[in-house]
Amino acid sequence: MPTYEYLCQACSTIYEERRAYAQADAASRCPECGSSRVRRRLSTFIMFSPGSDLSAGGGCACSAGGACACRATPTRDDRVYNKQR
Numbered sequence: 001m002p003t004y005e006y007l008c009q010a011c012s013t014i015y016e017e018r019r020a021y022a023q024a025d026a027a028s029r030c031p032e033c034g035s036s037r038v039r040r041r042l043s044t045f046i047m048f049s050p051g052s053d054l055s056a057g058g059g060c061a062c063s064a065g066g067a068c069a070c071r072a073t074p075t076r077d078d079r080v081y082n083k084q085r
Contacts, residue, residue: 005043010035 001018008015008030015031028038 003043005041006030006038007041008033008035009037009039014041 001020002024003016003018004024005014005016006028007013011030011033013030013032017028019026025040027036029036030038
């Protein structure tokens with residue numbers, strides 16, 4: 001079952017729910033304030049394999065056709081993390 005992200009429009013809480021595809025847009029209640037004024041957010045993810053190097057030509061696996069939203073360009077924090085490993 002996929003995990004969906006929701007945003008409460010009443011208290012700005014972001015939370016996740018595991019739901020079937022058919023239930024992705026079904027009514028939901030915020031776990032913080034109980035409001036039913038929630039919207040499903042567009043979620044993205046990125047997956048790395050051991051030894052992958054984003055600086056060597058992209059590395060984006062989201063197939064967005066040049067409009068990649070998964071931060072394929074390494075940040076300073078990514079480079080520091082990779083040096084520590």
